[in-house]
Amino acid sequence: MTRPLHLHPDRLFPADPDTRAIARRLYALVAHLPIISPHGHTDPAWFATDAPFENATALLLEPDHYVFRMLYSQGIALESLGIGGHTVDPRAAWRIFAANYHLFRGTPSHMWLQHVWADVFGFDVAFGADTADHYYDTINAALATAAFRPRALFDRFGIEVIATTESPLDDLAHHAAIRAENARPGGWQGRVVTAFRPDPVVDPEFVADNGGFLANLATLSALTGEDALTYRGYLAALRSRRAAFAAMGATSTDHGHPTAATADLTDAQAAALFARVTRPGVSAADAELFRAHMLTVMAGMSRDDGLVMQIHPGSFRNHNDGLFRRFGRDKGADIPMATDYVTALRPLLNTYGNDPALSIIVFTLDETAYARELAPLAGHYPALKLGPAWWFHDSPEGMRRFREHVTETAGFYNTVGFNDDTRAFLSIPARHDVARRIDCGFLARLVAEHRMDEDEAADLAPDLAYNFAKRAYRL
Amino acid sequence: MTRPLHLHPDRLFPADPDTRAIARRLYALVAHLPIISPHGHTDPAWFATDAPFENATALLLEPDHYVFRMLYSQGIALESLGIGGHTVDPRAAWRIFAANYHLFRGTPSHMWLQHVWADVFGFDVAFGADTADHYYDTINAALATAAFRPRALFDRFGIEVIATTESPLDDLAHHAAIRAENARPGGWQGRVVTAFRPDPVVDPEFVADNGGFLANLATLSALTGEDALTYRGYLAALRSRRAAFAAMGATSTDHGHPTAATADLTDAQAAALFARVTRPGVSAADAELFRAHMLTVMAGMSRDDGLVMQIHPGSFRNHNDGLFRRFGRDKGADIPMATDYVTALRPLLNTYGNDPALSIIVFTLDETAYARELAPLAGHYPALKLGPAWWFHDSPEGMRRFREHVTETAGFYNTVGFNDDTRAFLSIPARHDVARRIDCGFLARLVAEHRMDEDEAADLAPDLAYNFAKRAYRL
Amino acid sequence: MTRPLHLHPDRLFPADPDTRAIARRLYALVAHLPIISPHGHTDPAWFATDAPFENATALLLEPDHYVFRMLYSQGIALESLGIGGHTVDPRAAWRIFAANYHLFRGTPSHMWLQHVWADVFGFDVAFGADTADHYYDTINAALATAAFRPRALFDRFGIEVIATTESPLDDLAHHAAIRAENARPGGWQGRVVTAFRPDPVVDPEFVADNGGFLANLATLSALTGEDALTYRGYLAALRSRRAAFAAMGATSTDHGHPTAATADLTDAQAAALFARVTRPGVSAADAELFRAHMLTVMAGMSRDDGLVMQIHPGSFRNHNDGLFRRFGRDKGADIPMATDYVTALRPLLNTYGNDPALSIIVFTLDETAYARELAPLAGHYPALKLGPAWWFHDSPEGMRRFREHVTETAGFYNTVGFNDDTRAFLSIPARHDVARRIDCGFLARLVAEHRMDEDEAADLAPDLAYNFAKRAYRL
Numbered sequence A, B, C: 001m002t003r004p005l006h007l008h009p010d011r012l013f014p015a016d017p018d019t020r021a022i023a024r025r026l027y028a029l030v031a032h033l034p035i036i037s038p039h040g041h042t043d044p045a046w047f048a049t050d051a052p053f054e055n056a057t058a059l060l061l062e063p064d065h066y067v068f069r070m071l072y073s074q075g076i077a078l079e080s081l082g083i084g085g086h087t088v089d090p091r092a093a094w095r096i097f098a099a100n101y102h103l104f105r106g107t108p109s110h111m112w113l114q115h116v117w118a119d120v121f122g123f124d125v126a127f128g129a130d131t132a133d134h135y136y137d138t139i140n141a142a143l144a145t146a147a148f149r150p151r152a153l154f155d156r157f158g159i160e161v162i163a164t165t166e167s168p169l170d171d172l173a174h175h176a177a178i179r180a181e182n183a184r185p186g187g188w189q190g191r192v193v194t195a196f197r198p199d200p201v202v203d204p205e206f207v208a209d210n211g212g213f214l215a216n217l218a219t220l221s222a223l224t225g226e227d228a229l230t231y232r233g234y235l236a237a238l239r240s241r242r243a244a245f246a247a248m249g250a251t252s253t254d255h256g257h258p259t260a261a262t263a264d265l266t267d268a269q270a271a272a273l274f275a276r277v278t279r280p281g282v283s284a285a286d287a288e289l290f291r292a293h294m295l296t297v298m299a300g301m302s303r304d305d306g307l308v309m310q311i312h313p314g315s316f317r318n319h320n321d322g323l324f325r326r327f328g329r330d331k332g333a334d335i336p337m338a339t340d341y342v343t344a345l346r347p348l349l350n351t352y353g354n355d356p357a358l359s360i361i362v363f364t365l366d367e368t369a370y371a372r373e374l375a376p377l378a379g380h381y382p383a384l385k386l387g388p389a390w391w392f393h394d395s396p397e398g399m400r401r402f403r404e405h406v407t408e409t410a411g412f413y414n415t416v417g418f419n420d421d422t423r424a425f426l427s428i429p430a431r432h433d434v435a436r437r438i439d440c441g442f443l444a445r446l447v448a449e450h451r452m453d454e455d456e457a458a459d460l461a462p463d464l465a466y467n468f469a470k471r472a473y474r475l
Helices: A017-030 A044-049 A056-061 A065-073 A090-099 A108-120 A129-143 A150-156 A173-183 A213-224 A231-247 A267-277 A284-305 A321-327 A346-352 A368-378 A396-410 A425-448 A454-472 B017-030 B044-049 B056-061 B065-073 B090-099 B108-120 B129-143 B150-156 B173-183 B213-224 B231-247 B267-277 B284-305 B321-327 B346-352 B368-378 B396-410 B425-448 B454-472 C017-030 C044-049 C056-061 C065-073 C090-099 C108-120 C129-143 C150-156 C173-183 C213-224 C231-247 C267-277 C284-305 C321-327 C346-352 C368-378 C396-410 C425-448 C454-472
Strands: A035-037 A159-163 A252-255 A308-311 A360-362 A384-386 B035-037 B159-163 B252-255 B308-311 B360-362 B384-386 C035-037 C159-163 C252-255 C308-311 C360-362 C384-386
Touching (some): A035 A454, A150 A425, A368 A396, A396 C396, B035 B425, B065 B090, B065 B108, B090 B129, B108 B425, B150 B159, B231 B284, B368 B396, C017 C454, C056 C129, C065 C090, C090 C129, C360 C368, C368 C384
Parallel strands (some): A308 A360, B035 B159, B252 B308, C035 C159
16 A cells, blocks of 8 residues: 655654744744755766756665665665666666665655655655655656756755865866856856865875876876975965865865874975875875875965865775775765864864964764864864764754754854755755754754743754855855 | 552653654554563573572572662672672661662663562552561562462563573583473473573683683583684584584574674684683783684674674673672673774674674664764674663663664664563563663654654564564574 | 843753643752852852952953853954953953853853843843943942842852862962851851862972972972972872861862873882972873872872862863963863773772772763763762763753763762852852753653652752752762
C-alpha cells in the first residue's frame, strides 16, 4: 500500500504547544527570506551552461556520499549503485535506493530528501520500493523541462548568491562564463561566486592522479608566470591567484586541513621549510608544519586583500584504504577526529587575532570543542567567528547542540549564520529551511523559558537566517 | 511514616502530553515482547542447578558494584556490607543499604531497584530505614519459594535467550548441564548460551590469583591438547575453544581491552611478538601491541566461524590501588578513559571492515566518540555496528544521548538493540523496560516534531526492542 | 521606543506546563533560603571599610571580564572601556556598553544583569542605548546612598556566609578588620571568611610584577619566620599560613592549576625537586611535577587541619600574548583545555582518596569529563566530591548539562551545591537564583517523567540550594 507523503508545516519545531507557537511566529519572519549560500560545492558548470540534469540517479544518488555511504554500510555494493565509474542501469540503482530508503529514517538525508520529493518535485506519495519507478520516471520527466534547468531552479529556490569552491589551479572559465551571462543584456542575473581553496598547493601530502603537490606547483607556476618552486615566487603566485579569484567574485578562502595547527615561522625558517617540502620524501612533521605555517600566511594575505578565511579541520580523509584504492576520494570514508584548537590556533591568533578588520571563520567536526574551546576563543578574539554546525553535525540534533553549547559563551553575534556546504543542489532549500526551523525553535525555547523577550528573538531570527551570513562573508 | 511505592505507567516518557501519548502507543507495541539478552554476566550455575537464591543481601547487595560503590563513596565501609569475604550479619548490611537508599535518587540503580521491589516482589511501600526488615523478611521468604528459583524467574521474565560470558579456560560444565536439561524429556526449555571472552589468554598483563597470563596459557594447552606456548599452537588452541563455545550455543565473542587499538602484523612479526610476551617482564608497549594484534586475529577468526565480535574498550580497571589489594577486582573502581577509535580501529577495519558477512559490535565509555567517530565509522563500514549505551551510560539520560548523537549519522539500522550487560539477574526485566521506554520516547519525539511518521516509528520500535538484537547476535 | 524590563516569575523553568508547575512548587521551597557563597572573589576591603561603590562603570563594567571580553570580541577597543588603567569618561564607557547590550542576548551575563537591573536597582525599562544615561545616573545615585553600601547589600542579599580568596602572602588585614567589627558591640554581623589560594607560592611558573615565585617565597619566609627556601621550611611556612587563614575563618583551600596532574614523591625526591624549582631556569616538566606533587602534599595537610580542598584545573591562562602584555591578567583571554582526570588524580587519590574525613572538591572546564571521568571517580572515592558547573559552564545550559551528565553515576549526594565564584558582588543573588531555578527545573523533569517522587524532590531542592554547600565546605 502506497504511503502518503506530506511535509508538515510544524516540522522540527519543539513539541510543547507554547514553544511551538512562538517558533511558528519567528519562522514566519524568515521562511521566505532569500538564500545566502556562502560556502558550498555546487558545480559552476551547471550555471555556466544551464544544461539539463541527466537523470534521477546521476543527480540525486551518484554524487551524494551521504546517501551511498549509508547504503554501503548495510552491505550494498557501491558497484551496484554505479559509484566510481561502474556502469549500471541507472533505474536499477534507483530501485536499490528506493528499496532501502528506510535506512535513512532519523537522518538529515531523509529530512532533505523528503523536502526535495514534496517541494521540488511535488510528490504526494512516499518514496519506497513500491514507488521507485514512479519517482524515477516523474523526476526524469521533470528534469527534461525548462523549469528544472539549473538557472531556473536557482531562481525558484530564491538564491540571492551562491559560492562554489575551486582550486587555485582552476581556470575559473565557468565563472567567467557566468559573469559574461550576467553582463549580457537580458542575460541571467543569478549571482554565483567562487571561493579560493588552496589545499592542493598548500598541502605537501596532497595526493591526486596528476602526482599531487609538486605537479600542482608546476601548474601554479604556469598559470601565474611566477616560479612557484621558490618560496618567494610561491607566495607571489598565491597572491596572484587570490586576486584572480576575487575578480571572479570570491569573498572567501577555505582551508581543509587534517588538524587546526598553525605556526608562525620567520621568513628564513619558512623558506628553508619550503625547500624541504618541495623535495621528494617529505616527512609528516614537515608537511604538518608547512600546512600550519601557511594558515598563518593565508591569514596575513586575508588581512591584505579582505578575503574572509575559513578553516575546516579535523577530518581523517580516506580512512578506508581498500575503498580508496578502488573508488577514490569522497566516498563516505572521511571520519572526524578529536581536534585541539587552544594550542593549535594560538600562533595564528597571537599574530592576527586582535585585528577586527580580519574575519576568520572556524568550523569543527569535534563537538566537544564547541563550549570548551571555540566559544571561549570566539568570545574573545575580534578576528574569530564560529562557522555553523558542520557536515556530520549539519542536522537537527547537531544544530541544536551547536546553539546550546556555543551561545552562552560566544553569544549569537560571534556566529555567522548557516551555510549548506553541499554539492546536492536540489537539497539547498531544504537545508536552509532545516537550519531556519531549528534556529527558530531554539530562540522559541529561550523565549518560552523567559530567557529572552520575543521582540529580541524576532530581531535575531533574520540575523541567523540571512543577515549574519551576508555580513560575515561580505556578500 | 511509610511512603508508598508505585511504578507509574508513564515513567520515563517525555512530559509533553502529545509526545507522551505517542510514546504510550509505541510502548504498547513492545512492552510485552520477549527479552533477548545477548550480552551479560549472569551465572550459568543458577540455571544449571536451579538452586534457590540465598538471601536478599547475597542476591541484591553483595554482587552489585553499582550499589555498594555508591554507599562506599559516601563513607560507608565495604566491610560493613560484607563485601570481599568479610562476614557480617546480612540483615545488618541490608539495614545500612536501606537507611542510605536516598543516595540512589536520580540514578539508574534506583530505577531498576524500584522495578524489582514493585514488580518482582510486589511491594507497595517504599524501601527505606523504616521498611528495611519488612523488605528483608519478605524477600527472603519469597526466595525460598519455587516461584523465585532461577528457572522460574527466567520464564516469568519472558527471556527468550540469555548469553552468559565465560573465559576460554572455563569447562562450560554448567552450560553442558543446561543443554542436557533442555534435551531431557519434560526438561526446562530456557535457552542459555555462553559467549567467548578471551581476555585472560589474550592480555599479557592479565592479573589473577593463579599467576595470570602465562598460567592461563598452560591451562589452555591442557584443555585443548595444543601447545599454546607457541604462536601456531596458541592460535589453534583459540580456534579449538571458540568451536567448543559455539557448540555450547555461543554466537559471540567479547573483548574488554584498555584501548581500542588494533594492529595487523605479519605472521613473522606476530610470532616474534608472541615469543616476547610469553617471557617474563613483558613491556607495556608489547602487551598493548599484542592485544591490538589479537583483536585483528579474532576478527579473522570471526569471519571464519561466524561468531559475532564485541569490543568493549576504554576502562581503567582497578583504579583504586589500596581497595584492589584489600578487596580485589570489580569493586566499583573501574573508571572510563578518553578513547580514540579513528586511528585505533583502522588496522582491523582496513583488513576486515568491508566484509558485510562479518559483524563487529563496538561499545564505548567515552560518549564524545558517539557522533564524532563511532557513528561515522558505523555509517560507512559494512562490518561495523554500534552497541547500545554501555555501563555508566546504560541509564535514561545516557540512552537518550546515545540516540541523539548516533542516529543522524549511523541511522537506526547500524545499531544492535539493547543488551543489559548485568549480573543482577532480578534487574533484567527492569533494564530492558527502561531501554524500551527511552527508545519509544525518542521515537515519539521524532514523530511529535514531524521528523518521522508514526507508522515508521511503529515499525522501528520492535526492531529496537527485539529484532535488532536477535539479528545482530544471530540468535 | 523604550522597551519594558520585567523579570518573569517563571524564568528558566521548563516550558511544559506540568513540569513548570512542579518546578514552581519546588522553587517556592528554596527561593528565599539564605545564600551560602563558599567560593568567590569579592574584595574583603568592601566589607572591612564599607566604603560606597564609586560609579556604575567602575562597579559593573571595568571588573567584569565576562562583559568586556564580549565587547572586545566584537571589535570594541578595551581602551575605550577604561580597561587596564586607561582613563576614559566612565559615562562614555557606559554608553558603549549600553549600545552593545544586545550582544549579550542568550548569555548568562544577560540573565544576571537583567536581575541586577530589575531587582537590585528597581529599573522597569530595558537597558540600551536609549536608556544609557538614565541607568548611569540612577545607579550612581543609588550607590551614593546607605542602602547600597557593601554591608547593607550583603544583608539585603540574604548572605549567610561568603568566602573570599586570598594568597598566602596576604596579611588578611581586611579579614581581621571584619572580625573586629563582628566582635564590636552593635557591630555588623556579616560573616566573611577567607580561603587559602597558594598558587603564587606553589607554581614555579607563577608570573607577577614582583618577580613571581621566588620573590613570593622570600615574602613567605618573612611572613612566617620560616626559611621557605628549604623544602622543610617551605612546608612549615605553608602550614603556618594555613593556620593563619583558618584563624580568619577559612574552611577551604583552592588550587588553580593548568592540569589536574598529581604526584606522590618521596621526601627525598621532593626535596631534590624543590631545590631545582627554586633555582633560575626551571624546566616546564619540573614545574608541572612540582605543582602535581604539591597537590598531594596539600591534600595531606587538609587531612591534618580539616580545610576542604578545591581543585580548579584546565585553564590556559593569558592565551592572547599581545593583550596580556598590554593589559595584564584576567582580561577574558583564559581558554579551557581538554583535561584528563583519570590518570592525573590517581596518585593523590591512591594516597588519600579512601579517607572519608577528607573532602576534595574537583571542578572542570572540560564537560566531556563529567560523565566519563568525574562522576565515576566521585561515585567511588569517599574523599572526592564534584564542584558545580564552573566558569564558562555556570549558565542555564551548562548547569543542566552538569546535572544530566553527573547525576546518574555520582548521584546528587556527591555534589556540593552551588558556588558563584564571582567578583561581581551585585550579581550574587542573581547567580544563586539561576542555579536554584535550574536545579528545581531539573528535579521537576525527573518528577514529571516519574523518575522521582515529588516529596523526594522537595527533600533535595533545599539540599542543592543550601545544605550541601554548607555541609561540604564545613560552614
